[in-house]
Amino acid sequence: MQNIIEVKNVKKEFKTLKKKAGLKGSLKGLFSREYIVKRALKGVSFEVKEGEFVGMIGPNGAGKSTLIKVLTGILTPSAGKATVLGYVPYEQRQEYAQNMGAVFGQRTQLWWDLPVKDTFDLLKHIYQIPDKVYRENMRRFVDVLGLDKYMHQPVRKLSLGERMRCDLAASLLHDPKIVFLDEPTIGLDVEAKFRIREFLKERNKAGTTVILTTHDMGDIEELCPRMIIIDKGGIVYDGLTAAITHKISNERALVIDFKEPSPGKISLPKGAKVVSREGDHAVVNINIRKTDVATVISHILKHYKVDDIATEEPSIEDTVRKIYREGVR
């Protein structure tokens, strides 16, 4: 498989005006201006192969959206180089746009006052979509996303979930080879989310490469085999979604059911501790840097009578939260 995205050491700095507080500060600002340089991306490099479904996550302000804007050709990086489909997005914007789709969840690209259908018709002209492809795609999208009920309503009358489904359809109508989705499931109900996920799965299976940013770990777990975590302007994790807990987390949990009569105080090897206890049940946390799961289990089995014992990994969400809070060590 070929690389569809190549990003090499991309940096982006913003210069923003430093606003001083109060009226006095505002007046001062008329005469002397101070700028703050914000480094939104501090040298990001990665590659994506054709047909991948990559989830991009990171706390607010981490640089995800900046990266997506560079990759969609809206922002020119301060340093480094990005190529997508062989184009440099910010230099060959128009040619590139023909082969790319994008949804920015917090705003729409539909025409606010016009019926949804009119926007789709206009997109047909903008992307010069052949009649046959257009009809076929419309039929399929309307079906999978359930658009038929509001095709003739003005966009401003649609609910968020309805609008987002239309936006998604709009971004994929021209069969782009790659699509960038910036928080497409933000604020959506379960049904809308479900429809959108099904739709994206289907499109990815049909060969479209998908880059998705989201705050919803459910999206990532269900859709993205690969995950890139961005924090403070850099990539802190890039790898399999399923492997992240193994790689990142130092903690495992044991859930133990003791046989009656349950023991009083439980003694454990160094690195393991009881985090909750309720009658026969106990949850034990193990720091695998200090000991390992097998040692703790054999210790428990040796000293206590046990009905059941199960190991649990922290959820991906817990691991990700830990990364946001503490960084990667």
Place this chain on the structure above:
Amino acid sequence: MRLGAYLGLIENCFKTQLTYRLNLLVETVNPFVGLAIMWFVWKAIYASSPTPVINGYAFPAMITYAAISSIINSYTWMNTEFDVQNEVKSGSIVAILIKPISYPIYRFAVDTGGTTTWLLLTKLPIIAFAFAVLGISGPASPLFFLSAFLGFLVNYLMVFLTALWCFWTVGDVWGIRFARQMISNVVSGALVPLTFFPVALQNVFNLLPFQAVFYAPLSIYIGTVTGYAALAAMAVQLAWIGVLFVITYAAWHFTMRRVVVQGG
């Protein structure tokens, strides 16, 4: 060029404006008020003048001038600065920038669509009124229509240039927009013919692009500029289109390299 796409954009613009009916009604009535004011002002001025011809214009010619100027004003009055500012501030410009179309041409299509709708839907009554009731005369030469179109292009390029300012400032464009409008009103001949100004000022105004929007087509309409002089005036308009196009093109590309889209 994706002509179909831009025509579609114009069509959408047309449809959008049709959804706001009250707006259309107000806009239909507005020019009557403006023209009535001009009529009374000029009536008073001519009544107190010792000669029936002022600076080369008799009263009927002056009313014709005012009426045609008001029509030119209706299609050169653009809200491009505000629209661009909204698009930049809200970030909705992103929706255009990720499509395989040129933003400047997109803007041009939308703005042209807007003003054409405006002209057809709200200005036909005032045009009919000016001819039937005020008895203004028709154009002295059909060259007027070509000249008016060239003036439209000159105006658009200037408007787009000031609109580009929005990409560089997060603040408001009210100031720069009204500065452009005020300067234009005076130095373009929109309010009074340039012959009303002292010769020194006229010479300065003739060096500016604003006169190519109003005074050039108006003079051809009234017939104060004819024959080769009319062709020369249009050559100047074309020259301005060329110069402004090059500046706009360069400014746009420079802006795109630096642009920072807000939000997200």
